[in-house]
Amino acid sequence: MESQTIITILITGIIVSKIIIGFLLYELIRKNRILKREKVKLLGTNLALEEQSDQIKKYNEELKASELFKIKVLSIASHDLRTPFVSMNMLLNTVDLSLMSKLDMEQVLLQLGSEISHSQNMLDEVLLWAESQLRDNLENKETFNISQQIQHVLLLFQKDLMSNNISLEESLPKDVYLYMSRDIFSFVVRNIVSNAVKFCKYAGKITLGVSEMNGDEFLLYIENEGINMPESTVEKLNNRNSWDHRKAVNGTGAGLGVSLCKDLLQRVGGNIYFENISDVGTIVYISFPMNTLMTQDHEVINKENSNFMNGFQEQN
Template sequence: MEYSILVVDDQPENIRFVSLLLKEMGLGSKIYSAPNGKIALDLVEKVSPDLILSDWGMPEMDGLEFLKALKSSNATKDIPFIMISAIKVDADSMKESFDAGVHDYLKKPFDKLEFMARVSATLKLQNAYLKIKKNGEEIANQALLISKQHEELLKLNKLKDKIFSIISHDVRAPLATLDGLLEIFSDEEIELDENELKSYVTTVKTEVNGVQSLMDNLLQWAKSQLVNEKTNTTDVNIHDVVQEVFSLFHERTTTKSLDVYNTIEDHMIAQTDQNMISFVIRNLLANAIKFTPQGGKITVSSERTINSIVVSITDTGVGMDEESLNSLFDDSNISTKKGTSGEVGTGIGLILCKELVEQNQGELSAKSELGVGSTFSCMLPIN
């Protein structure tokens, strides 16, 4: 192994002698020298030595001051340091040196074999230390990764359990309703007038729409959990996407006599994944329809900033209190709530919307006032 070694001494002949011994040990390819600690500090930053051999008594900055300066910096505190001195050889001086962090101590004059043994031992200990440190860091990184994966698994398991709970309630309930209606339709003894038949058909549509929305959300959630899912970013005309979603909900808005407006200009282009954003707008509009009473109003508008387009869906619905608003995107607190006409929901749609918007480098936010209505704003990047 090739080492970089710094020799610090105010006597040139001492530097030459130590350098000769290092070369004799096969360590002479990168030997640097300095006449005092002050100059040596500047040199350490440039050459990053693997070992420092330093005299104690030197002008401007002595060996002990140099050692303490090295130990005060995270970048240099682990460099092995051998102190060499002819004057500071008493027990108190040696203790002071070791307390400051010196790795070994040589008294002048020293024996050639002793010098070689001390240098060799220090380098071996340093190599062992660096190996242990590296392994320790790798183990710490692995432990951190495992901890994060464990937290993610706990989170996903909790969400999975909640979803199964939602499925058991929000799928079984409408299916039970549909089963009951089919029993009525198939019973020849039950005669239904036109108004009763229309009412039952409306109920069937509501229940089927709810189950369909639930299935869409669950499938999208499953897709979003795939590790390698990629966003297909293209130029997306937001006005056209909103208009297409409007057509999907025409029957629902007509049934509830809702006025819906798409005020987005047709040149509003965002850089995003069209399928993901279409899903987001469908969910947000479905929520607006769900919580807006008969005869209400829903407006989809946009605002352009320097680097983004902000798409807002505003309704005149029931609104939310502060507590509900604060927990809106909390996947640990998924809850269901029926709409103004009995529409069912899962509570997972908004969390999915937030995830998908963020995957497209955007932001989803909401503001609401109880009894007044809500506005959901989706910021999408222009480029």
């Protein structure tokens, strides 16, 4: 009887032990699963923190670049805008203007007029850029005809083209419209055409047209016959500073217009690309997002708009 009782106790003890061990194993497995889930969450949190850290670093770099750009714009503009005032002050402080010969006076006034014109253009550029910096979404968008707007810009250069015997050819589609700031578009085209005229050889040719549509970009090109730029200058224009070009060419000026063009275009999703054409000159591509491209009926042009695309390809 006693042995039977002992056996019963032992069996009961074994069963209880198994139950306890099973419970402990269950708790261990459950906690292990919880730890794994927490580990996954922790890894996800760490990954999110790393992404946020990378974004913060990127924003800081962009902020530093933006601040550096603004400082350079203001320093360049303040220096160049002072030039005509310094010249005028020197002229007015001359002891006796009547002692200057007519030829000397004409040369001084011609130089002063050139400096004032340059400063006025720069002031317009800086004011437009400053306005764009104050407006986060670049308001004042409107639909306008590309060809007509460029024709208005080209009228500004008729005198320079004639005096340098430069011919101008354009093959722009007549029924294509853009929906963006007209001021920014004219500002960019005017600056690029101005440089094309400035660096075009005497009796050379400037060509304007639309390149084949590339993916999500609409490309306008301006090509001039002149001296090829050094590849290092092209690289700087495309990737870094834009104001080195004029310094490299003639030792004066700051190339501020090109820098502002790139900044304004990048804010609306566009860009500028410079490229040398072997033994010919330079071509500049101005890109605009496809969603800014319109038809005359103000419909957005895209890759699915086969009627326009077929007509565009026939023109080119």
